[in-house]
Amino acid sequence: MTATDQSVAPARRANRDIRIDTLRGVACLLLVSMHVIGHNSTAGIRVDDDSAYRWFADSFMYLRMPLFSVLAGFVYGWRPLRARSAYRGFMGKKARRLLIPYLVFVPLIGLAQSIVPDANNPTQLAPWEWLVYSLSPYWFLIATFWVFAVIAWVDTRGWLDDLRVVITAIVVVGLVDVVVPAQDRSYEFLSLRSALFLSTFFLTGLAAARFNWSRARARWKWLVGIAALMLFGLTQLGLFGVIPRVHNRNEIIGTALGVLGCLALLSLNMRSSLLARIGAYSAGIFLVHSFVIAGVRAVLRRSGVESIEVLFAAGLMFGIVGSIAIIMVLRKVAPGRLILGESARRPAREAVRAL
Template sequence: MKRLDDMRGFACLMVVAFHAVGSEPTLRGSLVGSAIQLLGYVRMPLFIAITGFIYGYRRDAQVLSWEGWTKRTSRLVPPFVLLTLVCSAIDWEAGRSATPIRSLFYGMWHLWYLQALAVVLIVVYAGERAFHPGRRGLWLAALVAAAISAGGLFGTVQILSIDRSFYLLPHFLFGVVLGYHGREGLAWPMRLAIYVAGVVALAFAAAGIQSGTPWAGSSLIGVAIGWATVLSLSRHMPSYGLLTGIGRFSLPIFLWHLPLAAVLSAVLLHRVHLAVYVAVLLRVVVGIVTPMVAVLLAERYAPGAIIFIGRRSPVDRSPVDGARAEATPA
């Protein structure tokens, strides 16, 4: 499972870097800002595709059930509620309207992802109960989800982050397809088609960001880039100790990096005027290291507190299948 942890670590770095750079107005129109903006097409898609891959790899032995859905989502409720209160307090202190009750239903800051993940899993559960598709059916489901996302069918349904869940659903299902194919992988014509579509979409997205045209944010472009990135990393991601280590703490890093960066900026960076790139680097380091240290301390001194920091599912921690754990995911 090292490759998946490396992919998680890479996704973590992209998320933390995206928010660190995005919090600096002077960088938004720069080359670095434009490059970071392109990461928006692969940050969260990569996270959720990894979850889909693990599910697809185990699907024959363990199809998602209602009990499985509740187990997967219940571990997200404590940190979601706690972080909603923390983020609301930060907004209130900064003079912004803080409505924690409304945020529990709509997801504030980056917490929309937890809601969207829960909705994606319940859609998958319903699909499994109704159809239990095979390989072709999974491909069809992924393509239908991509069409729904591109058409914006649920684009205005913001409660429980349903709009964003259907943005992520094609990537989750693509991860399921890759995991279900397992060692066999995708046929080379299919891989080539996905890569070509991704490169073309990336060129359109980069041109659109520079020119400010609205189609740069098209969901269809996002699907093409996301699928090509997930496929490429699943086949060619090298193993680095640093990324592997970060990947093992991916959930607490994702949950806490943004509030930590906000507190750091308020307490230190706004009072000590550091160079912009030093401030960005400091946000990245604090956002990654602090949650890792918090988990290690909690494991040793207060194991019960881990559920509020962020605990990865036992399914995600264990090898996919002993002898096949290091198999190429695509």
Template sequence: MADPIVDRERLNSVRGLACLLLVANHSVAGAVAVVGPESLVLVTLFEQAFAPIRMPLFSILSGFIYAMRPIGAGKNGAFLKRKIGRLLIPYFTTAFAIIILKNIVGHKEPCRLDCMAQYAIYPYNHLWFIQSIFIIFLITSAVDRYFYKHTERACVFMLIFSCALYFSPLRNIDIFSIGHAFYLAPYFLTGVVLHRHLEAISNHFDRIIWPAIMLCVMLFSINFYALSSDGIITHNNAVELILGMAACTLLLIKFPASRPLTQIGVFSYSIYLYHTVFVSLANQLTLSIHAMFASMANRLTVNIYLLFALSMALGVFGPICIELAIRRYAPFLGFVIGERLKMAALRPPFRWREG
């Protein structure tokens, strides 16, 4: 299909935007932890106001790309094997690496065998998304296999059903991030529906784009007003669900291609896995430098905006450097970024991938 909506460069631009929102969230939270609670308003802005878009955008992208390459007939085993290699193995290796690094720098965290088994069952830090999306992949592919003659209608019914379960007590299940899967499912299935009904949506999109934008602005205003009044929003209300689905749909369909964002987006998985390591590194560097010079100037303070910029830079480009190094020098470690690399990857020089 030659529709520009499925243009790989533009999709990677949306991925890049999602990465920036994610890294910004943890960068702001880390910066406030270093500077102090006087800048708590920044945490509120990034962590709460953009919550309806941040992880839902990753999820709708996952659903859209899944629909581009759905499970084929007789490919059940290969699909499961591919998802285990792409999702679960990087989950365990990243969690283990983060725990080891935390212990090295003095943030003691249990790394006994029983604790590691617990991390395999329950979500670990930001990696909950990987467990949740793995469950969603399994369920969606199972429905596609069972209703292989009616996948277009089946995904619509699944979307409606998932929206109902979004408000259910099942959201409270912590085991293997099942509760988070019910949170992400409506957005994932929105991406699937968008791709499978792409022609019909494209034909009518120009007529509904401005009402959709107005709806997003209105819902964002309502959401932000509730945030400013109560200080926190639980992510199980209809306003946030509709806002996330509408805003992410607009971004997926109409967000323009951007070469810088595309270059970031092709490394989105590595950025997701390892960005917190480099954000923490930025905080540690800042604290160390501040401690060195604090004795010289009693009033020396940490500039939260400079720290935020440093965290963003390291959080985005640090994981990119890791992936480039693995591809260039250690392709046998490709499993830590969810890929099977051949030794031929040693030969070409460094270059940005086009996705």
């Protein structure tokens, strides 16, 4: 069966799909909780390296950003770019969606990291380097732009219409990602290295939508799920010091877990109205949650609150709810919608679409 035959039904669906929005909600919870906890014992709520919070944050490092990228590829698979003449307009919309927020929020987070005490990952870059080498978590925006630029162009040639070709592309890109140094700064120019990392997962999402992973035979889903659990078990053994730890997401075990784990999550067809409501605001939550978390943490600590449990619960709750509130306010005015990457003429009541 051809890609076109298999993807007609999904392409006709409404903008929202509760299963995809549910997974977007899961991705948001994983991302926000990570930034509440912090990347190390001196950031975030300052948990010890042997705490359950650190274990939780490190356990899902192989799924957090890959899940966002798989879902982006999945949604693209519903509405792919086919006409070569439409490429410029398509990328213009992606520039608005991804690059305008990048140009706004990277300087904002850079200033916050330079001024706010105890900021997560205070930057060592000079201000003129912020947009060139990016700041966390906004590298994802420009990297995703490059992913769209390349894969959409390839897709207009019809080169991704054969499942065997797409699987080969996933394997080859994944292996190249493993080989290319992850920490070499020269590769992080305009987040091109990160785009390579995300491409594997974007292609995975595209394949899942285009070739109807939801209707795959049960034995394939079971095999993927079991393999994902085995790889997750290996990373757990590494976290507990039984075997060498998988330190980077782009090591071969981390990449394989990202691909298979996301496919396994898609197989579950999870439906949660609460998570879906969060997921409907995933793009906006991604943009503003870091500022909300930092503000809540600063207020609580100034008030004398040092309980890790309270700091975590408040940071997670306000990181989600507070971000949604800010999004709703921003979307009431044209400039606010613009910095969120939406059309300035777009009705404020319309739900925010994910990246």
